[in-house]
Structure formats: C-alpha cells, structure tokens
Amino acid sequence: MxxxxxxxxxxxxxxxxxxxxxxxxxxxxxxxxxxxxxxxxxxxxxxxxxxxxxxxxxxxxxxxxxxxxxxxxxxxxxxxxxxxxxxxxxxxxxxxxxxxxxxxxxxxxxxxxxxxxxxxxxxxxxxxxxxxxxxxxxxxxxxxxxxxxxxxxxxxxxxxxxxxxxxxxxxxxxxxxxxxxxxxxxGALERLQPVARHLSSDPELEREHKLWSASRNSFNSELERAEPESARQGWQKSYFRGVTPSGEKGVEDHRSRLRLRPFQPKE
The missing domain is CATH 2.70.40.10 (Deoxyuridine triphosphatase (dUTPase))
Structure with a gap:
C-alpha cells in the first residue's frame, strides 16, 4: 500500500x-x-x-x-x-x-x-x-x-x-x-428534535403500513401453504426496489448498493 x-x-x-x-x-x-x-x-x-x-x-x-x-x-x-x-x-x-x-x-x-x-x-x-x-x-x-x-x-x-x-x-x-x-x-444528532406520534396522525403513512402488513401476512400464509408463486419468489422485494406497498416510488436517491471509492495515493 x-x-x-x-x-x-x-x-x-x-x-x-x-x-x-x-x-x-x-x-x-x-x-x-x-x-x-x-x-x-x-x-x-x-x-x-x-x-x-x-x-x-x-x-x-x-x-x-x-x-x-x-x-x-x-x-x-x-x-x-x-x-x-x-x-x-x-x-x-x-x-x-x-x-x-x-x-x-x-x-x-x-x-x-x-x-x-x-x-x-x-x-x-x-x-x-x-x-x-x-x-x-x-x-x-x-x-x-x-x-x-x-x-x-x-x-x-x-x-x-x-x-x-x-x-x-x-x-x-x-x-x-x-x-x-x-x-x-x-452535532447532527443534537440538532434533531425527536417526537413520538400516533400512527393515525399521518393517514397516508398509516394507509401504506396497513397495505404492507396485509400483504406480508398474506404472503407468509401462502409460503406456509407452499403456494407456487410465493415459494418461487421466496421474499417480498418492495423495500429492496425502493417502492411503497401501493407501488409508488419512495425517494429518488434510494440505494440498493454502496460503491465507495478506494483510498488513492497522493503526494
């Protein structure tokens, strides 16, 4: 090196x-x-x-x-x-x-x-x-x-x-x-103001969470019954793909992999 x-x-x-x-x-x-x-x-x-x-x-x-x-x-x-x-x-x-x-x-x-x-x-x-x-x-x-x-x-x-x-x-x-x-x-953490709220105070987030929860329960039940399609998929990929349960794009800069630069010589 x-x-x-x-x-x-x-x-x-x-x-x-x-x-x-x-x-x-x-x-x-x-x-x-x-x-x-x-x-x-x-x-x-x-x-x-x-x-x-x-x-x-x-x-x-x-x-x-x-x-x-x-x-x-x-x-x-x-x-x-x-x-x-x-x-x-x-x-x-x-x-x-x-x-x-x-x-x-x-x-x-x-x-x-x-x-x-x-x-x-x-x-x-x-x-x-x-x-x-x-x-x-x-x-x-x-x-x-x-x-x-x-x-x-x-x-x-x-x-x-x-x-x-x-x-x-x-x-x-x-x-x-x-x-x-x-x-x-x-200081980034010290500048944050943590808050706790009921999920119901954000109807859109609550709706997406309920969609995900119902989908997950259904998928897991199908896996237990060895349904062919669920068994073939093996897992749900919505978070990996960066989409919400309703199919909307989560954020523009969603990452599925990091590619950091190696340290380079410099005089």
Whole structure:
C-alpha cells in the first residue's frame, strides 16, 4: 500500500453527464515507517454466504450497513488470550513467526488494542465514527466504538476490542478487518428534535403500513401453504426496489448498493 493516501468521503452524480463528482475528502496521513491496509468495506460476509440460498443478502439494510465505510486490515496474523484479570499482563498476544503483531495489551481490563498506522483528517465539522467491522461477529471478543474529532485533532487514536470470556485463544488473520470507519456530521444528532406520534396522525403513512402488513401476512400464509408463486419468489422485494406497498416510488436517491471509492495515493 502507498505511504500517503487520500480518498473521497462522498460522491454525487451529475444530472447532465452522469459522471460522478467528488463532494468531500477523507484523508489518511500514514505515519513514517508504517503500512496502511484499507479498503471500502465489502458487501459480502462469510456467514451471509453460508446462509440458506444466501438468504441473508435479501436484507437490504444489512447490505448497506456492511458497505457503509472503510475497513482497516491486519498487516499480519496473530493470536491472543485473556486470563480474566484486570491487569495489563492479563492479555497475552502472540505474533505469527517472523512478524510483529499489530495489537497489544495496553489498557488492561481484558482490552486488546490496535494502534492505527495513520492520522485521519475529515472535512470541517465532521467526526470519524470508529468501530469494529459491521455485521462481522467474532467469537470471544467484541469491538468497542469511538467517535473522534478528526477535522482538527493531531492525535492518533486506537481501535480497541474487549474479550468476552477468559481462557479462550482467538486469532486475527492477516488481511482480516479489525476497524471500520466513516465520517459523521458533528452535532447532527443534537440538532434533531425527536417526537413520538400516533400512527393515525399521518393517514397516508398509516394507509401504506396497513397495505404492507396485509400483504406480508398474506404472503407468509401462502409460503406456509407452499403456494407456487410465493415459494418461487421466496421474499417480498418492495423495500429492496425502493417502492411503497401501493407501488409508488419512495425517494429518488434510494440505494440498493454502496460503491465507495478506494483510498488513492497522493503526494
């Protein structure tokens, strides 16, 4: 991988030409002597591949979340185990032969720490949401999540995982993702005013919901009776297609797949 890289944090389509235009930047400044392995997060997950008839991929919200950002990958493989104590020495990290493990025991309390090989810089007023690989559970350990003000901070940060049980040796393989990132607008949640209303206060939304509920119940009943057409379809696709139960288009910018740009070298 390149020693100094940058990538777009967003994109839009030109209505006149159909060409994509950059709408922002997400920059990674790689530290001297380090290697950064990073990629747009893929849609695919091994457990989804293994689901019956790849049924898990029919869940569009799951697909979009899988690809919603970029993944940092382990440069080398290693194993780790926790003895259940709160001490820093309670976590043992064992590098693969001839390599240096990308994670260490730093904080204690059963926490495994990855030092990221770069400084990220986002657009003004944008933070970086830092978490574990999305919808990619790992036995024996869980990823911790942080939000970093990367539009100004000159400080590196760590990606941390916490063991969920002691005396279980786990592995991170080379090129296995250990961190997932994406920019978020600072203060956006605080500017929202959450409200709770009865569904009946929005007659149009209530009508569409009732249409969907009746359609779903009917479809599920047909599946149980092994009706040929329902069995052939296997699932209802209205949300995937971005249409309402009455067949109207939901929104113009409905997405059924994300295609993020990879980080590109730049001097």
């Amino acid at each position: 390149a020693k100094d890289t940058e990538a777009s944090g967003g994109r839009s389509a030109s209505a006149s030409s159909g060409e994509e235009t950059v709408s922002g930047e997400l920059t990674a400044f790689v530290l001297e002597g380090y290697e950064m392995r990073i990629r747009p997060a893929p849609l695919e997950r091994p457990w989804m591949d293994d689901s019956a008839q790849r049924f898990a991929y029919r869940c569009l919200p799951l697909n979009i979340a899988n690809a919603h950002g970029w993944e940092l990958l382990c440069p080398t493989g290693f194993s780790a185990i926790w003895d259940g104590s709160p001490h820093r020495e309670g976590v043992e990290v064992r590098a693969d032969p001839g390599t240096i493990a990308p994670a260490v025991s730093h904080f204690g309390e059963g926490v495994l720490t990855f030092h990221l090989p770069c400084l990220f810089r986002t657009e003004p007023e944008h933070d970086l949401f830092v978490t574990g690989p999305l919808n990619r559970p790992k036995d024996g350990i869980g990823a911790l999540t942080g939000i970093v003000e990367t539009d100004w901070s000159p400080y590196t940060f760590t990606m941390n995982w916490r063991f969920t049980r002691p005396d279980y040796r786990l592995r991170f393989e080379a090129d296995e993702p250990f961190c997932h990132i994406f920019p978020v607008r600072r």
